[in-house]
Amino acid sequence: MTKDLKTKQTQFLRRDVLRIGGGVALSAPFVSRAWAQTTEINMLAWYGHGEPDIVGAFEEANNVKFVPKYYAGGDNMLALIAQSPPGTYDIILSDAEFVQQLNLAGYIEELDANDYPFDDMLHEDFTKFPGHWDGDTLFSMMVRCGHLGVSYNTTAMSAEEASSYNGFWKPELAGKVGHFDWHLPNLGMMSLLNGNGSDLWDLSDDQWSAVQEKTMSLRPQVGGFFDYGGTFNGLKNGEMLAMCGIGDWITGALERDGATVASIIPQEGGIQWTESYCIGKGSEKADIVKSFIQYMLSPEGQTKSAQMIAYPGFAITKAGRAMLQEVDPAEARRSHQYDGMENEPVALINEGRIHYRDIPQQQSLEDWNDFWSEYKNA
Amino acid sequence: MKAQRKIDVYALTWRLPIILWQLLFFVGPVVFMIVISFFVVKNYRMTEAFEFVNWERMLTRGYFWDSYWYTLFIASLSATIAMIVAFPASWALAFRASETQRRWAVFLLIIPFFTSYLVRTFSWYVILAESGVLNAILGYVGLGPFKMLNTHFGTIIGYLTLTLPLAVILQTITMANIDKTLIEAARNLGCKPLATIWRVVLPLSKTGFIVAALFCFILAFGDFVAPFYLGGSQEPTLPILILDTTKSGQQWPRAAVVAIMMMATLFTIAFTAIVLAYRKPKGTNA
Structure with missing residues (x-):
């Protein structure tokens, strides 16, 4: 009896294996077809842009998969493209100030301006952003921006003290002022403090020397130079009470978690970082990439961008801002994205207090x- | 007539893998690094050339030499501290612990190496922060808070995280192999404990100790994590300078110059240390 049962079980198992195996074999063509339909899109971007909170819904709706390669800084981005064969990256997220170099080097495709919502931009400047056009030909589409100013711990500095870059020199902050370790925003801020205004990047030798001198005078206050993670930790655990070179893109993420930090655009002016999408030269997926850029400029994409987990940014379209206000009024209020609010980003640009990086x-x-290295060693 | 040397094919066969390994993964990359130090960068792309501009640019910059001397100093200080702090533990393990206890201790000292060094470094944030564990304990006895993160102290703590277990292991193994009767003879002849360490233990452990110190120095000299994350990049060490150089303008050839200077320094120090370690004391024939 036992033997019979065992034989029966064995036979059943054998039949079962054959049945399942046959099923798998017969369905294989369908499985492989389904896999083949998932298009991989190679993305080169700052951290966060290829994460599920941004691309997840688009991936699901279009059966695509983003394969992100993250960089830190425009130089790094240019080098990665320069060292890769044409067509490696289908979509490139660039800081606006590097778009022109991408175009000059022939790394990006032309875009059709009719594909994008230029009539819905929150500010006129966003429609003709410097470097994004070559004559009447569009090469890059601005997708989000943010402002850099004085970032501080609200228990250590008042908003009034933070309303000038001079606040970094507050004696009580000695050893507690941190730098985001990138010369461009830090020295840009020192240039604004020196009264260079809209010429902050166009410095004569004398002005450049004055900026260096002013920056050096801050060195005794400085407690460290940090990357994104270090900046985040320094502000979060109170090791750093003020941070130069950043803005709401870091303090905003901390604020959402309840940290007592904030960013303010000081009276000397702030700097705008701007991120734009380009289609990589030689990409065979230009159509789907175009759809993705359109998606990111849609109200839904703009809202996701403003809520981005890695670092928040401003919506740049009217419809995007309206949707943000509707679905996440708390975030819209926190980031001053309501008309008439104090430090409302578009009003700041109109008042001439914001300068593009x-x-x-x-x-x-x-x-x-070179000067930045000297400064760090001083 | 000179006897012709016969090639030992058997021995050569066994040596070949390590020779190939060294050629492929050490000599090759070093040669490549030397070559690219003469290249130039144009439009963020390295271009083949034979120019001394990178050498001239880096070696004439004050910040390079500031970083160089600082790295040399802090790595030497860290190696010295590691050797001194490790000694009592190693002494106890070598001379006071049983064979079983020593084996367990060495095993436990190896365990930290199972975890990522970066993770171990980040865990110090919780301990060293102004609102961290150490300051909380010090606060109970009315001290502090002290700033420990983003300081030279933080850098040293990071280096010791990397080197201290290694120093204890190497010192323990070295001292455990000393003939104990020599120590007993010194004590029987009236030598005091400290004098015994100085005149018997240390001379007999010289080779192992120098090798241990050398390892501690090499690891600290080339470490990026501790000075960056616990030292706050102030002042920047040479590994941080390499990162800065590549980050801005993608100047890999200039970074290669810094790396070659680091390697030249390490070679010089390692060679000197090995000579010292194996040098026979004056008046000995053995």
Whole structure:
């Protein structure tokens, strides 16, 4: 009896295996077809842009999969493209000030301006952003922006003290002022403090020397130079009470978690970082990439961008801002994205208090970097 | 007539893998690094050239030499502290602990290496922060809070995280192999404990101790994590300078110059240390 049962079980198992195996074999063509339909899109971007909170819904709706390669800084981005064969990256997220170099080097495709909602932009400047057009030809589509100013711990500095870059020199902050370790925003801020206004990147030798001198005078206050993670931790655990070179893109993420930090645009002015999408030269997936850029400029995409987990940014379209206010009024209020609010981003631009980030005009990036290394060693 | 040397094919066969490994993964990359230090960067792309501009640019910059001397100093200080702090523990393990206890201790000292060094470094944030564990304990006895993160102290703590277990292991193994009767003879002849360490234990452990110190120095000299995350990049060490150089303008050739200077320094120090370690004391024939 036992033997019979065992034989029966064995036979059943054998039949079962054959049945399942046959099923798998017969369905294989369908499985492989389904896999083949998932298109991989190679993305080169700052951290966070290829994460599920941003691309998840688009991936699901279009059966695509983003394969992100993250960089830190425009130089790094240019180098990664320069060292890769044409067509490696289908979509490139660039800081606006580097778009022109991407275009000059022939790394990006032309875009059709009719594909994008230029009539819905929150500010006129966003429609003709410097470097994004070559004559009447569009090469890059601005997708989000943010402002850099004085970032501080609200228990250590008042908003009034933070309303000038001079606040970094507050004696009580000695050893507690941190730098985001990138020369461009830090030296740009020092240039604004020196009264260079809209010429902050276009410095004569004398102005450049004055900026260096002013920056050096801050060195005794400085408690460290940090990358994104270090900046985040420094502000969160109170090791740093003020931070130069950043803005709401870091304090905003901390604020959402309840940290007592904030960013303010000081009276000397702030700097705008701007991120734009380009289609990589030679990409065979230009159509779907175009759809993705359109998606990111849609109200839904703009809302996701403003809520981005890695770092928040401003919506740049009217419809995007309206949707943000509707679905996440708390975030819209926190980031001042309501008309008439104090520090409302578009009003700040109109008041001339915001300057778009650029690269040095009269000095080379190497000169600025050399000085930054000297400063760190001082 | 000179006897012709016969090639030992058997021995050569066994040596070949390590020779190939060294050629492929050490000599090759070093040669490549030397070569690219003469290249130039144009439009963020390295271009083949034979120019001394990178050498001239880096070696004439004050910040390079500031970083160089600082790295040399802090790595030496860290190695010295590691050797001193490790000694009592190693002494106890070598001379006071049983064979079983020593094996367990060495095993436990190896365990930290199972975890990522970066994770171990980040865990110090919780302990060293102004609102951290150490300051909380010090607060109970009315001290502090002290600033420990983003300081030279933080850098040293990071280096010790990396090197201290290694220093204890190497010192323990070295001292455990000393002939104990020599120590007993010194004590029987009236030598005091400290004098015994100085005149018997240390001379007999010289080779192992120098090798241990050398390892501690090498690891600290080339470490990026501790000075960056616990030292707050102030002042920047040479590994941080390499990162800065590549980050801005993608100057890999200039970073290669810094790396070659680091390697030249390490070679010089390692060679000197090995010579010292194996040098026979004056008046000995053995």
